[in-house]
Amino acid sequence: MLDATFIFVWPTLAGPMDGPAIRVRDVKRTYESRKGFFFQEKVRTEALRGVDLEVARGELFGLLGPNGAGKTTLVKVLSTLLLPTSGSVEVLGIDVAKDPRRVRPRIGLVLGGERGLYNRISARENLRYFSDLYGVPPSQQGRRIDEVLATVGLTEAADRRVEEFSRGMKQKLHLARGILHEPELLFLDEPTIGLDPKSAREMRKLIRSLVAKGVTVLLTSHYMFEAEELCHRVAVLSRGRIVARDTVQGLRRLVGGDRTMEVEGYGFDDAELRALKALPGVSRVVTEEFGPRQRLTLRIRSMDLTTGEVAGLLRAHRGLEVKERRTTLEDVYLDLVEEEAS
Template sequence: MKAIEIQGLNRSYEVKGKPDHIALKDVNLTIPQGEVHSLLGPNGAGKTTLCRILSTVLLPTSGSVRVMGHDVAKEHHRVKKCLGVVFGGDRGLYNQLTARQNLNFWASMYELGRAQRRRRVTELLDRVGLAQRADEAVQGFSRGMKQRLHLARGLVSSPAVLILDEPTVGMDPVAARDFRDLVRELRADGHTVLMTTHDMPEAAELSDRVSFIDNGELALTESPDVIGNIVSSQERIDVRGMTDTLRRRAAHIPGVSSVTETEPGLTRIEAEFGEAVRDVLMLVIEAGITDITRSRPSLEEVYLHLIGRRGMTVAQ
């Protein structure tokens, strides 16, 4: 079964005195069960709107959206039973209550029995690293601790699908590492995870596939490994210790597009796959240089190539 199936999704908002604002335009996306899928895009691109529709908070203007086979518009009660949502911030937390009391409340909303509720809450508090702070009021928690509590809340019902909206915002490096381990555990257990993030290394590390969204439209959906090949037909070769003469010789090799000294002593050569890369490597190795690194475009570089450098600019 497909965990998430989106066909022809459109979402628009009425704006007084202006044309309707198009938040999502003809979005088509299928996510199989057990996949970790990251949604990447600048502010205002439509990521959160898409998550809100999946979680039945918003209705589509048109199109079809299904979660575990259930239509979000017609079967929202069934969707909610198989879905966990983590939006972050202070929303959904009761600051005057303890972490344990918060989770007990949400567990009761899913109609878990008292004994089952107690076991589940204890298990989750331990899993997200809050067992030692379980009986303290949430109002004294740091932002990262609240985010961990949000994660626990999203897992209360053992959902088949988990939506995480910027899940590691506010987490310290140790907590973020533990979160990534948790996502891997969830995938191993067969859960499907849809995650919005601005953390490119995190998305590349965790995701089976990523989707780029911009101005409400999906620009590309692929695995992190494949995306770099789609965008670039070249390979980067970083060489430490090249002389000016050697750089000039490298620049004249057919298929080499650029030779740049990126920092003192470090040269980056961009060359077409195949013979050009081979000829560059032969040139460098024959010169007695062994400090060589080969790489392809990172997920962040692909993002900038497709979306542009407007991450802090809110889409109109």
């Protein structure tokens, strides 16, 4: 899964004196909205409930979490669109609450979805408009627009109206818009949402190429394999709190093992589940039902336990299947989110 051409450059390029790209301390963000008859009822949603986070310069950092976890809220706070209710947020060494205007020219933001582009005009005209908005000097606009169109692979389509664009092309144009002013730090909220596998792969390649040029990227995703493929470090956000933050490898160790075994069969009983849990090296057993069939997922710490031993313990079962695979980030994520919920 890991793309061999991608080499993560641990951010030493900028030097230790420059400090991290992002430093978030105990950030809370509450939304107040109204609902009910004549919107009289006040509703408070604590979207962020004390987030601490540090992202180094040059890093490609992934923020994962289920729907409603607070990912977009955090991205908006970091990119000066929303003020935190409390806590401190420094981006490129600048306090975003005190000095958002100094932050904005140095960051890029790409929020997913269809909004934010003008459909009736061409890609190039869109980029020209945003160049003005972002203060790209007029003398440099033509060159810069050509550059970003080439970067995202839209040179051929540059003069077509955006309404004719596919979703993947629109997403590329969003990215082009986000990097027009050569930001040092780029926020990408679900950059591959709704893209087909090929377009998603192209988008990931683009993201890697930006990081290779020294841009720091913080991206959010629901797709665990995407974070696994792209990011060196990830944080898992659940209900407004970071429940884990580590390298993909580190997260695997945290939830108890690099190895996962899947056992499928009928009618496993509690005694058998207890016996499996008691096997040396087994850190976790999760049971799922598929109609009459059950699947047991075993997280395994030791290298010694074999699928044969597990099968031996359950040999009374007909139609038993025991397979081994590598623990994916998705497993890790589900374990973490489940632990948080229980």
